[in-house]
Amino acid sequence: MDPTRVYMDYNATTPLEAEVVQTITEALQKAWGNPSSTYPAGVKAKAMIKKSRESVARLVGGEADDIIFTSGGTEANNMVFHTAVEHFWRNWEAAQETHQHLNENRVFPHIVTSNVEHDSVKLAAEYLQENRKADVTFISVSQETAHVEVQDIIAAVRPNTCLISIMLANNETGVIMPIQEICSRVKAMNKKRENLRILLHTDAAQALGKIPVNARELGVDFLTIVGHKAAELVTNNLLDYEAHMQKTRLYLEERLKAVFKDKIHFNSHYPGSDILPNTCNVSILGPGLQGWRVLSNCTRLLASVGAACHSDSGDKPSDILLSCGIPVAVAANAVRLSLGRGTTKADVDAVVEDLKETVQLLC
Numbered sequence: 308m309d310p311t312r313v314y315m316d317y318n319a320t321t322p323l324e325a326e327v328v329q330t331i332t333e334a335l336q337k338a339w340g341n342p343s344s345t346y347p348a349g350v351k352a353k354a355m356i357k358k359s360r361e362s363v364a365r366l367v368g369g370e371a372d373d374i375i376f377t378s379g380g381t382e383a384n385n386m387v388f389h390t391a392v393e394h395f396w397r398n399w400e401a402a403q404e405t406h407q408h409l410n411e412n413r414v415f416p417h418i419v420t421s422n423v424e425h426d427s428v429k430l431a432a433e434y435l436q437e438n439r440k441a442d443v444t445f446i447s448v449s450q451e452t453a454h455v456e457v458q459d460i461i462a463a464v465r466p467n468t469c470l471i472s473i474m475l476a477n478n479e480t481g482v483i484m485p486i487q488e489i490c491s492r493v494k495a496m497n498k499k500r501e502n503l504r505i506l507l508h509t510d511a512a513q514a515l516g517k518i519p520v521n522a523r524e525l526g527v528d529f530l531t532i533v534g535h536k537a538a539e540l541v542t543n544n545l546l547d548y549e550a551h552m553q554k555t556r557l558y559l560e561e562r563l564k565a566v567f568k569d570k571i572h573f574n575s576h577y578p579g580s581d582i583l584p585n586t587c588n589v590s591i592l593g594p595g596l597q598g599w600r601v602l603s604n605c606t607r608l609l610a611s612v613g614a615a616c617h618s619d620s621g622d623k624p625s626d627i628l629l630s631c632g633i634p635v636a637v638a639a640n641a642v643r644l645s646l647g648r649g650t651t652k653a654d655v656d657a658v659v660e661d662l663k664e665t666v667q668l669l670c
């Protein structure tokens with residue numbers, strides 16, 4: 308990357324560490340075979356996949372046999388939603404015998420999710436609803452906490468609810484959701500739902516590599532993680548990564564406050580809500596300082612207005628921030644700064660200076 312640029316978009320993806328590049332290269336050179344083949348290239352591929360499954364299972368507190376590799380978080384999330392619908396219909400006959408009120412002519416699998424999910428969950432849910440394959444309840448996050456409230460999830464459960472899918476941490480605000488409490492409450496409900504057990508899913512794509520992620524402790528049936536976060540490196544270094552990102556993010560916030568004073572709003576700050584250690588969503592207040600305009604005039608900072616997959620949204624403020632209660636004029640000026648394990652204080656100083664100079668240019 309251009310050495311004059313400072314990458315602060317780690318929530319979009321992570322630059323590969325040298326050892327990760329080396330491992331991938333080795334696999335491409337020596338383990339190119341079909342894992343079912345019995346000659347060396349196939350045997351090596353099978354061994355690498357087995358080792359990878361074991362490594363990921365250690366990372367997320369799961370069993371190696373339960374690890375399914377997909378093309379990414381989008382495919383994984385879609386797979387969960389379609390699996391849950393299948394799960395519902397497989398249990399439908401048994402449920403109908405015990406729940407006569409579920410009239411076969413009008414029942415659909417019911418899914419509960421939130422209104423701040425990544426598009427790979429939101430669009431999967433909307434597809435099922437629009438194509439009359441499921442009813443979906445999108446729970447609004449609290450505008451005080453920017454996370455879902457457990458009692459709202461529980462209140463939304465119906466006899467035909469087959470899946471609750473709430474992300475572990477939001478990719479734009481970094482706000483962490485109360486997944487463990489939701490799972491604990493739903494598991495108690497499931498004890499009385501002998502045929503239509505509610506499946507529990509969390510999209511942990513943004514949490515892995517930043518905070519501890521343990522499927523068993525969370526209590527989920529499905530956990531989505533993404534490869535952008537190099538499993539073994541995280542397993543071995545998470546506490547250091549987390550502490551470093553937290554310290555560096557707090558320094559970033561301190562410097563932004565010192566430079567912009569009352570002209571800055573921290574869109575990730577909600578009293579009492581936990582956020583990812585690396586995420587700093589901010590708006591520099593004032594006319595002509597839309598996030599996209601500020602970023603496109605920065606000479607060093609590389610970041611996003613919000614989710615990378617919405618980078619072509621132009622002037623449209625983030626629906627996620629609006630759902631969290633951020634006023635339109637503030638959300639329109641949002642810039643998402645997301646730090647990584649390699650971000651330094653010098654990077655922070657360079658980015659804050661770049662933002663200061665850019666704002667002076669635009670104002």
Ligand SMILES: Cc1ncc(COP(=O)(O)O)c(C=O)c1O
Nearest residue numbers: 379380381425427478512513533
């Ligand atoms: C919260 C969340 N879920 C899902 C995804 C999609 O993952 P992928 O890009 O691997 O499809 C992302 C992307 O980073 C994400 O941030």
Ligand SMILES: O=C(O)CC[SeH]
Nearest residue numbers: 318319478614615616
């Ligand atoms: O940038 C993000 O939030 C993830 C990829 Se859309």
